[in-house]
Structure formats: C-alpha cells, structure tokens
Amino acid sequence: MARQLILGTAGHIDHGKTALVRALTGTDCDRLPEEKARGITIDIGFAKLDLDDVELGIVDVPGHERFVKNMLAGATGIDLAMLIIAADDSIMPQTREHFEILKLLGIPAGVIVLTKADLVDETTCDVVKMEVEELVKDSFLAHAPVIVTSAHTGLGISELKSALRDLCHSLPVSQRIDWFRMAIDRVFVRHGHGTVVTGSPSSGSVRVNDVLEWHKGDGTSEPVRIRAINNHGKAVEEVHHGQRAALNLAGLSHTDVHRGQELARVGYLRASRVLTVRLSVSNQHHRAIKHRLPIRLHMGTAEILATISLLDSDRVKPGESALAQLFLEHPATAIWGQPFVIRDSSAEQTLGGGQILQPVASKLRRRQMDAIEKIEELTSDDAKTRITTAAWFAGYDGFQIEDLVRSTGLPPDRIESELELAQSDNSIVRLSLSHQQSILVHTDRITELGERILVTLADLHSELPLFTNHDRQKVLARLDYLQHEPLIQAVIDQLIRQKRIVGDSKRIARADFKPVLSVAQRKIKDKIIADHLKAGFTPPEMKEFVNVAAGNASLLKEIVEVAAAEGFLVRLSEGLFLHSDHDLELRQRVRERLQDGVGATVAEIRDLLGTTRKYAVPLCEYLDRIGLTRRDGDLRVLSERETKNPAVEAG
Numbered sequence: 001m002a003r004q005l006i007l008g009t010a011g012h013i014d015h016g017k018t019a020l021v022r023a024l025t026g027t028d029c030d031r032l033p034e035e036k037a038r039g040i041t042i043d044i045g046f047a048k049l050d051l052d053d054v055e056l057g058i059v060d061v062p063g064h065e066r067f068v069k070n071m072l073a074g075a076t077g078i079d080l081a082m083l084i085i086a087a088d089d090s091i092m093p094q095t096r097e098h099f100e101i102l103k104l105l106g107i108p109a110g111v112i113v114l115t116k117a118d119l120v121d122e123t124t125c126d127v128v129k130m131e132v133e134e135l136v137k138d139s140f141l142a143h144a145p146v147i148v149t150s151a152h153t154g155l156g157i158s159e160l161k162s163a164l165r166d167l168c169h170s171l172p173v174s175q176r177i178d179w180f181r182m183a184i185d186r187v188f189v190r191h192g193h194g195t196v197v198t199g200s201p202s203s204g205s206v207r208v209n210d211v212l213e214w215h216k217g218d219g220t221s222e223p224v225r226i227r228a229i230n231n232h233g234k235a236v237e238e239v240h241h242g243q244r245a246a247l248n249l250a251g252l253s254h255t256d257v258h259r260g261q262e263l264a265r266v267g268y269l270r271a272s273r274v275l276t277v278r279l280s281v282s283n284q285h286h287r288a289i290k291h292r293l294p295i296r297l298h299m300g301t302a303e304i305l306a307t308i309s310l311l312d313s314d315r316v317k318p319g320e321s322a323l324a325q326l327f328l329e330h331p332a333t334a335i336w337g338q339p340f341v342i343r344d345s346s347a348e349q350t351l352g353g354g355q356i357l358q359p360v361a362s363k364l365r366r367r368q369m370d371a372i373e374k375i376e377e378l379t380s381d382d383a384k385t386r387i388t389t390a391a392w393f394a395g396y397d398g399f400q401i402e403d404l405v406r407s408t409g410l411p412p413d414r415i416e417s418e419l420e421l422a423q424s425d426n427s428i429v430r431l432s433l434s435h436q437q438s439i440l441v442h443t444d445r446i447t448e449l450g451e452r453i454l455v456t457l458a459d460l461h462s463e464l465p466l467f468t469n470h471d472r473q474k475v476l477a478r479l480d481y482l483q484h485e486p487l488i489q490a491v492i493d494q495l496i497r498q499k500r501i502v503g504d505s506k507r508i509a510r511a512d513f514k515p516v517l518s519v520a521q522r523k524i525k526d527k528i529i530a531d532h533l534k535a536g537f538t539p540p541e542m543k544e545f546v547n548v549a550a551g552n553a554s555l556l557k558e559i560v561e562v563a564a565a566e567g568f569l570v571r572l573s574e575g576l577f578l579h580s581d582h583d584l585e586l587r588q589r590v591r592e593r594l595q596d597g598v599g600a601t602v603a604e605i606r607d608l609l610g611t612t613r614k615y616a617v618p619l620c621e622y623l624d625r626i627g628l629t630r631r632d633g634d635l636r637v638l639s640e641r642e643t644k645n646p647a648v649e650a651g
C-alpha cells in the first residue's frame with residue numbers, strides 16, 4: 001500500500017507556489033474567479049501527487065500578508081512542508097513569517113525549493129542558496145535538500161519529485177491516536193448531495209455511514225452521519241490521516257457549517273473557553289509579550305480572539321517561553337500537545353505559538369505554585385505521569401478514557417494499560433456511584449473530599465454536642481458548593497467501610513465522636529436509664545421525663561440518643577426504648593418459648609413478658625427487625641437463621 005501524507009506549501013506572494021504545484025501535478029489550485037483575475041492565490045487550494053509508492057495530498061496556501069490566516073488554516077494537518085523561495089527575489093517578509101509558522105506548528109520535515117531559476121544566473125542562485133542556509137540554520141529544515149526549479153522550463157521538477165519521495169520514506173510512522181478528527185477548511189454545496197466539507201484529517205479514519213460529532217465552535221455539538229466520501233475527486237468508502245477528505249454530511253445546511261469547526265469521533269473532543277498552554281515568543285517578534293495581551297489564536301482551521309494570562313511571569317521576551325492560559329472569546333476544541341499560533345489583535349504579525357497542555361481548563365490563579373508545578377508535569381514524556389496529572393486536574397468530576405485521550409495525547413490502549421497499573425498502586429481509584437455508574441478519580445481528590453466530609457461532621461458535632469449522629473442530607477447541604485452529591489455519598493460509604501465514620505444510609509457521625517453532657521444532663525440521662533431498668537417490659541415514654549428535664553427539655557431527645565449510643569438503651573420504635581438488660585432477657589425468653597417450633601401469638605408473647613398489648617406489638621416488631629423471629633400469619637416463629645444457628649446469650 002502506498003504511503004499517504006499531506007504536503008503543504010509556504011512562501012512569499014508571487015514566488016511561484018501555485019505554478020510549482022501545477023508543474024508537479026497538472027492541477028491549477030487557483031479555483032476562485034478573483035484568483036484567476038488578479039493572478040494571486042487568496043485561499044487554500046488542493047492537488048494530488050502520485051510518486052509510485054507515495055501519494056501526497058498537496059495544500060497550496062496564499063503568500064500575501066493579508067491572507068496569513070488562510071495560510072494557517074491550510075497548514076493544519078500537514079505532515080511535511082515545501083518552503084518555496086523565488087531565485088529572483090530571495091527571502092522576503094512572508095518567507096520569514098511562513099517559515100516561522102511552520103516551526104511553531106511543529107512540522108517535522110520538508111524540502112526547500114528555489115523557483116524561477118530561469119530568470120537568474122548561476123551566481124545569483126548560489127547567493128540565494130547561502131541566504132536560505134542562514135535562514136533555516138538550527139531548524140527542522142537545516143539539512144533539507146535545496147532543489148532549484150523552473151515551472152516554466154521544467155528544470156528540477158523530476159529532481160523535486162525524487163526528493164519528496166525520499167523524504168516521505170525517511171519519515172518515521174507517527175504513533176497517532178487512531179480516533180478520527182478533522183478540522184473543516186472548506187464548505188460547499190454539491191447539487192443532489194447537499195453539504196460537503198473538506199479537510200486534512202489529523203488522526204484516525206472514517207467510513208461511509210459512520211456517525212461523527214460535529215463541533216459547531218459555540219460550545220455545542222451534535223451527531224452527523226457521513227453520507228459519502230470523496231478523495232481528490234474520487235468516491236471512496238474510507239478516508240484517513242494522510243489523505244485529503246471531502247465528506248458529504250447528511251441533514252446539515254451549508255449555511256450552518258463553516259471553516260474552523262471540527263468533526264471527530266463521538267466523545268473525543270470537548271469545547272472550552274480556557275486553555276492552558278506552553279507559550280513561546282517568536283524570535284522574529286521584537287517585543288516581549290505582556291500579561292493580559294489581546295491576541296488572535298490560530299488553532300486547527302479556527303481563528304479566535306483571545307487574551308493571554310501569564311501564570312508564572314509578567315512578560316515573555318522573544319525566544320523565551322512560559323506557562324500561560326488563553327481566555328477565548330468563544331469555545332474551541334483541542335487536544336494535549338496540539339500546536340497553535342498567535343498573532344497580534346490587528347492580524348499584522350505573528351507573535352509566537354506553542355502547545356496545548358490542557359484542552360479543557362479551569363482558571364488558575366497567577367503564581368499559584370502548586371498548580372503550576374502540576375502543569376509542568378503535563379509536559380512529561382512519561383505516560384503515567386501525564387495520566388495521573390490529568391486525572392488530578394479532573395478533580396471531583398472524575399474522568400473517562402475519552403477525557404484522558406484528549407488530555408494526554410496518548411492512544412486509548414496505552415491509557416487503559418497505564419490505568420490498570422495506577423489502580424493497582426492506588427494512585428487512581430474507581431468508585432461506584434450507583435448500580436449502573438462508576439467513576440475514576442485521582443486518590444488525592446478522594447482523600448481531600450474525605451477530609452472535607454470529616455471536617456463538616458466535626459463542625460456539626462461541635463455545634464450540636466449532644467447529637468450522636470446527623471442526617472446525611474444535612475451534611476450534603478453543607479457541601480452543596482461542590483455539586484457532586486453522588487461522589488460525596490460514595491466517599492461517605494467508603495469512610496464507613498474504613499470505620500472513620502459510623503452510621504447508615506440515613507444518619508452518620510464521626511467514629512471518634514462522643515457526646516458531651518453537662519452535670520445536669522448526665523443526671524437526666526441516669527434517671528432515664530434507671531427508670532427504663534425499673535420498668536422492665538413496660539418502658540416509659542419520653543413525655544414522662546419532660547418535667548425531670550426541666551430547662552433541658554428541648555434536648556431530651558438527644559440525651560436519650562446518648563444513652564442509646566452508649567449501649568444502655570435499645571430503640572424499639574420512634575420514642576420508645578428498652579433497657580439493654582431487658583433486651584437480653586427478651587431475646588432469651590422468646591427464644592426458649594419458640595425453640596420447640598410451635599409459634600406464639602402477640603397475646604401469648606404479651607403474657608410471656610408480663611406486659612400489655614401496647615408494648616407487646618412494638619416488642620414483637622423489634623424481634624422481627626433484628627432477625628430473631630419472623631411473622632407467620634398471626635404467629636411469631638423463630639427465624640431460619642435462629643433455627644440453624646441457635647445463640648446462647650447470658651444476661
């Protein structure tokens with residue numbers, strides 16, 4: 001199978017880029033009437049070059065300074081570059097700017113082409129070569145071949161094709177994410193088919209009838225089906241990275257689609273108005289970039305107004321780099337490591353560029369050193385470091401595989417294997433939020449959330465020292481600013497399993513909390529306990545202690561709860577308690593009465609205990625609840641558990 005790559009042109013206006021592409025391919029990339037009339041390239045054009053076992057999709061870009069934004073759109077997705085310089089003009093302003101853009105975009109390789117060689121003598125050509133060597137020194141084109149050509153005479157065209165073929169074979173196969181993504185660079189309507197968009201896929205492949213996510217550039221997206229695919233005028237079933245793609249979108253009006261939008265695998269991309277980046281200032285720019293500078297961001301095929309927020313400095317000098325956040329006028333989609341270019345707000349000059357570190361970011365405080373140190377970890381070449389750092393920044397929201405693919409730039413299979421290791425060493429945990437849903441969260445976030453819950457409980461215990469426990473919803477209400485109730489509930493359950501919290505699905509308390517009673521309150525508690533011991537199986541109701549409690553009457557319920565928490569009383573029903581000594585006696589008497597397998601009615605249990613029906617009913621229901629008995633019609637019989645494992649309790 002032929003190797004397929006995208007080749008982009010670059011260079012000053014009127015240096016023969018379009019003529020060179022026509023000489024190479026036979027295709028005239030100037031398709032607009034205005035381009036034909038004025039004799040200059042205004043927008044990007046496309047051609048295909050077959051070189052035996054190599055297929056190159058060529059993107060021809062305009063060289064005029066007014067159309068640099070179109071050049072940037074065309075440079076998206078290219079694998080190698082062809083820097084074109086006219087021999088009769090040598091290096092010009094857009095030569096330098098286009099070359100700087102290629103460096104900022106991280107283009108790995110290319111060739112240098114001297115055009116219009118038929119217009120100069122050999123000496124002039126040699127001088128231009130020396131000037132070019134000085135220009136590309138210490139860059140990705142430092143050792144690139146320099147091919148002297150003339151589109152008019154055909155000079156050097158075959159040599160250029162050979163150089164391009166050799167270059168393609170020398171490029172390593174990049175380990176790209178195999179999920180489809182394509183920035184839209186052109187939209188048109190084809191009669192009988194509808195809306196067609198074109199672009200150079202930056203990763204993955206797509207087939208006819210696949211459903212992709214259409215990112216509209218306003219923070220919203222929707223699914224769209226691919227009705228048909230075309231590659232350089234030929235209908236195909238599939239297209240992938242390294243090819244030019246024309247995709248026929250089902251059900252969309254061409255007026256809703258425009259350059260700068262993206263198509264991607266469903267769930268892969270997510271729009272954000274804040275990006276965290278490593279920003280580099282071009283050596284061609286002669287002034288430092290300052291904090292809060294308004295700029296134009298070029299990313300993919302989009303151009304977006306934005307403001308720079310420098311995180312660890314006040315200014316960045318030419319040739320230097322810094323961590324920054326970009327606050328965008330409208331949301332954009334990106335992935336980790338994606339290159340970008342920034343130009344001044346008036347679109348007159350290129351200021352610099354860099355790489356995306358956080359494609360979906362929250363605003364960071366300037367000089368917040370702990371966060372800045374974490375951001376630095378996102379630049380690591382170590383996969384696990386990037387994954388765990390991205391997980392840390394995901395916070396309480398947690399993450400899925402798609403989030404890590406976007407936030408680390410790593411392939412899904414690599415992430416899955418690293419996640420297994422991270423879960424085994426407990427740096428990342430999976431928490432169940434429901435029977436159907438679970439969430440992956442960085443361990444530090446779980447620890448942090450657990451401490452928040454414990455502190456909240458401590459505050460409640462301090463405010464209400466007699467309450468042995470608190471309603472879960474009351475705790476959640478104090479943490480509602482986190483807006484992650486399912487996760488908080490899951491962490492509470494985890495703390496209960498760890499015995500740092502005691503409680504159930506309704507009420508909880510810190511395991512280390514003990515209610516604190518005053519001298520008067522302790523006397524009331526002792527009176528309540530003594531009266532319950534004296535009452536036997538006809539326990540008193542709480543209203544009987546109101547006069548005893550006097551000034552502490554409003555805290556009577558809490559005092560009783562303390563007695564229950566300390567093990568002196570057991571709850572039969574709301575407001576009705578039994579002394580723990582009588583609880584043991586109750587279990588023993590009923591177990592002995594029912595052990596022969598003959599059941600007993602409520603009336604018989606009433607007589608057994610020497611009480612009244614008023615108390616016999618809640619006592620029987622209590623025995624059912626704790627699993628000692630079960631109801632069989634009008635009778636109570638020993639539970640299956642009791643018949644299999646009879647217990648012996650000493651009172």
